[in-house]
Amino acid sequence: MSEFPPTTERIATELPSGGQRPPAGHRPVVVPQRHPWRWVSAALVLFLAAVGVYILVTNPNFNWPVVWEYLFSEKILSGVVVTLELTAIAMVIGCLIGVLLAGMRLSPNPIVSRGAALYIWFFRGTPILVQLIFWYNLAALFPSISIGIPFGGEAFASVSANTLIKPFTAAVLGLGLNEGAYMAEIVRAGMNSVDEGQVEAGRALGLRRLQIMRRIVMPQAMRFIIPPTGNETIGMLKTTALVSVIALSDILYSAQQIYAQNFETIPLLIVASLWYLAITSVLTMIQGRIEARFNRGAVSAFYGGAAAASATKRRTLRGLFELRGAAGEDDK
Amino acid sequence: MTSNGDMLVAEEVHKSFHGLEVLRGVDLRVKRGEVVCLIGPSGSGKSTFLRCINHLEKMDSGRIHIDGSLVGFRPDGDRLREVGEREVAEKRASIGMVFQRFNLFPHMTAMENVTMAPVLVKGEKRDAAAIRARELLTRVGLADKLDSYPAFLSGGQQQRVAIARALAMNPKLMLFDEPTSALDPELVGEVLDVMKRLAKDGMTMVVVTHEMAFAREVGDMVIFMADGQIVEQGPPGEVLGNPRHERTRSFLAKTL
Ligand SMILES: Nc1ncnc2c1ncn2[C@@H]1O[C@H](COP(=O)(O)OP(=O)(O)OP(=O)(O)O)[C@@H](O)[C@H]1O
Numbered sequence: 001m002s003e004f005p006p007t008t009e010r011i012a013t014e015l016p017s018g019g020q021r022p023p024a025g026h027r028p029v030v031v032p033q034r035h036p037w038r039w040v041s042a043a044l045v046l047f048l049a050a051v052g053v054y055i056l057v058t059n060p061n062f063n064w065p066v067v068w069e070y071l072f073s074e075k076i077l078s079g080v081v082v083t084l085e086l087t088a089i090a091m092v093i094g095c096l097i098g099v100l101l102a103g104m105r106l107s108p109n110p111i112v113s114r115g116a117a118l119y120i121w122f123f124r125g126t127p128i129l130v131q132l133i134f135w136y137n138l139a140a141l142f143p144s145i146s147i148g149i150p151f152g153g154e155a156f157a158s159v160s161a162n163t164l165i166k167p168f169t170a171a172v173l174g175l176g177l178n179e180g181a182y183m184a185e186i187v188r189a190g191m192n193s194v195d196e197g198q199v200e201a202g203r204a205l206g207l208r209r210l211q212i213m214r215r216i217v218m219p220q221a222m223r224f225i226i227p228p229t230g231n232e233t234i235g236m237l238k239t240t241a242l243v244s245v246i247a248l249s250d251i252l253y254s255a256q257q258i259y260a261q262n263f264e265t266i267p268l269l270i271v272a273s274l275w276y277l278a279i280t281s282v283l284t285m286i287q288g289r290i291e292a293r294f295n296r297g298a299v300s301a302f303y304g305g306a307a308a309a310s311a312t313k314r315r316t317l318r319g320l321f322e323l324r325g326a327a328g329e330d331d332k
Numbered sequence: 333m334t335s336n337g338d339m340l341v342a343e344e345v346h347k348s349f350h351g352l353e354v355l356r357g358v359d360l361r362v363k364r365g366e367v368v369c370l371i372g373p374s375g376s377g378k379s380t381f382l383r384c385i386n387h388l389e390k391m392d393s394g395r396i397h398i399d400g401s402l403v404g405f406r407p408d409g410d411r412l413r414e415v416g417e418r419e420v421a422e423k424r425a426s427i428g429m430v431f432q433r434f435n436l437f438p439h440m441t442a443m444e445n446v447t448m449a450p451v452l453v454k455g456e457k458r459d460a461a462a463i464r465a466r467e468l469l470t471r472v473g474l475a476d477k478l479d480s481y482p483a484f485l486s487g488g489q490q491q492r493v494a495i496a497r498a499l500a501m502n503p504k505l506m507l508f509d510e511p512t513s514a515l516d517p518e519l520v521g522e523v524l525d526v527m528k529r530l531a532k533d534g535m536t537m538v539v540v541t542h543e544m545a546f547a548r549e550v551g552d553m554v555i556f557m558a559d560g561q562i563v564e565q566g567p568p569g570e571v572l573g574n575p576r577h578e579r580t581r582s583f584l585a586k587t588l
C-alpha cells in the first residue's frame with residue numbers, strides 16, 4: 001500500500017496516457033473507504049444499551065426474582081397455551097374467510113362481489129377491540145348460540161369449560177372474522193398478481209372458473225400470499241392480547257390476574273412480554289425459513305424440484321468460472 | 333346454413349367495447365383442413381375476432397358455427413341465448429388456441445402443462461394423457477424437455493409446448509394469435525415449422541400473423557382486415573401479390 005499511494009495526482013497523470021497499462025506489480029491497490037462515523041454511532045448504541053442493562057439490573061422495582069418465579073408458573077403457561085390456540089384458530093378462520101371473500105370479490109355476480117366488499121369495509125373499518133367486546137356481549141345475549149368451532153377442550157382441561165367457552169368463542173370469532181377481511185385483501189392482491197393470460201389460457205382449454213382458480217391462479221398466487229400471511233400471524237399473536245378485555249385467560253390476562261392479587265405489576269408484565277417475545281422470535285424464524293424457500297432463485301424456489309435446483313447450482317458454478325476466468329486474464 | 337365442408341362459419345359478427353365498434357360485421361367461411369391467415373393493421377380487430385370464435389369474448393350480434401354448432405349460444409327463435417359455463421367450456425375444449433405470449437403455466441413442467449386439460453376437462457386417465465403428451469412434445473421436437481419448467485425454456489420452446497398443450501385436447505380447429513410476434517427472430521422458424529407440419533397433417537387453422545412468407549407458403553386463404561371489417565380475401569398469391577384494395581396495398585407496402 002505504501003509503495004503505491006492512490007493519490008489524485010497520480011491518477012491525473014496516468015489518465016491522459018490512455019490505453020497504456022501501468023507495468024505489472026504497479027497496479028493500483030483498492031483502499032476501502034474509511035467510516036469514522038460508524039465507530040461513533042456504534043459506541044453510542046453500545047453506551048445506550050449498557051445504560052439500559054444497568055437500569056434493568058439495578059432498579060429493584062423490576063424485581064427479577066418475581067419474574068423468574070412466575071415465568072413458568074402454571075397459570076402463565078396455560079395462558080401461553082390459550083394465546084397460541086387463539087392465534088392458530090383465528091388465523092385458520094381468517095385464511096378460510098380470506099380465500100372465500102377474495103373469490104367472491106372476483107365473482108362476475110355484482111351482488112356477491114359487493115357483499116364481500118361490504119364485509120371487508122365493515123371489519124376493517126371498525127376497531128378490533130370494539131368487535132371483540134361486541135361478540136362477547138352477543139354471546140351473553142344469546143347464550144344458546146352454538147358455532148361449530150372444534151376446540152375440543154383438551155388444552156384447558158384444568159379450567160372449567162363453562163367459564164371459558166363463551167369468551168373463547170367470542171375471541172375466536174372476533175379475531176378470525178376480523179382477520180378474514182385483511183386476509184381477503186392479501187389473497188386478492190396475490191391473485192391479481194397472476195397474469196391475466198393465465199386465466200385466458202385456462203379458459204381456452206375448456207377449464208371452468210373454479211378449476212382455473214384452484215389449478216392455475218392459486219398455486220401462482222401463493223408466492224405472494226405466504227410472506228404477508230406470516231406477518232399477519234405474528235401480528236395476530238400480539239393482537240390476541242386484546243382478549244384480556246373480555247376476561248379470557250391468555251398470557252396477558254393471566255398476568256393481570258396474578259398481579260391483581262400480589263401487586264407485582266411490572267414483573268408480571270415483564271413475564272408476559274418475555275413470552276410474547278419468545279413466541280414472535282420463533283414465528284419470525286419460521287417465517288424467515290419459508291420466505292427463503294420461496295425466494296431462492298425467484299423461479300426455482302416455487303416451480304422447481306430437482307430441475308430448478310440443479311439449474312441454480314449450474315448458474316452459481318458458471319459464476320465461479322467467470323470469476324476465475326477474469327482473474328486469469330488479469331494475470332497475463 | 334352450414335354446408336358439411338365448413339369447419340368455421342362466421343356471419344355478421346359485431347362487437348363493441350364501451351361504445352367503440354371493434355368488429356363491424358365480419359363474415360368468414362373456413363373449410364375443413366383449410367389454413368386461413370388473418371392480416372391487418374394493429375387495432376383492426378384481428379385478436380378480438382379470434383377471441384369471439386372460442387367465446388373468450390362475447391360478441392354482441394351475429395353467429396359463429398364451429399363444425400355446424402354454435403359456440404357459447406343456443407338458438408332460440410331468431411335470438412341467441414348465452415349458455416352456461418359448463419357448455420361453453422365443453423365447446424372451447426374442441427378449439428385450440430395459441431397466444432402471442434405463450435401463457436404456459438409456470439408452476440407446471442412441460443408435461444404437466446400438456447396433460448392438465450385432458451385429465452381435468454376430458455377425464456382422461458393420467459397414464460394415457462402422459463403417453464399422449466410425450467408423443468406430442470416429441471412431435472414438436474421437445475422430447476428432451478419433458479420435465480422442464482417454462483422458465484427454463486426459450487421462447488420458441490415455450491411456444492412449441494403451448495402448441496402441444498392445445499393439440500392434447502384433439503381440437504377440430506386451431507386458433508393462433510400472432511404466435512411468433514414475441515419471439516427473437518432466430519426462434520421464429522422453429523415455431524413456424526411446427527405449424528407448417530400441422531397444416532400438412534390437415535389441421536384447420538386460423539392464424540393471425542405478420543409472417544407474410546408463412547401466409548404465402550402455408551395459407552389456403554389470406555384475409556386482410558381493417559377497422560373491424562374484412563377488406564379483402566382470397567388465395568395468398570392474389571391478396572399478397574396483387575391486392576385490389578388501396579388499404580391492402582398500403583398495408584403491405586408498410587410491412588414488406
Ligand atoms: N377488452 C377490451 N376492452 C376495451 N377495448 C378493447 C379490448 N380488447 C380490444 N380492445 C380494442 O379493440 C380494438 C381492436 O383490438 P384487437 O386486439 O382486436 O386488434 P388487433 O387487430 O389484434 O391488433 P394487434 O395487431 O395490435 O394485435 C383496439 O382498439 C383495442 O384497443
Ligand SMILES: [Mg+2]
Pocket residue numbers: 378379380509
Ligand atoms: Mg392482436
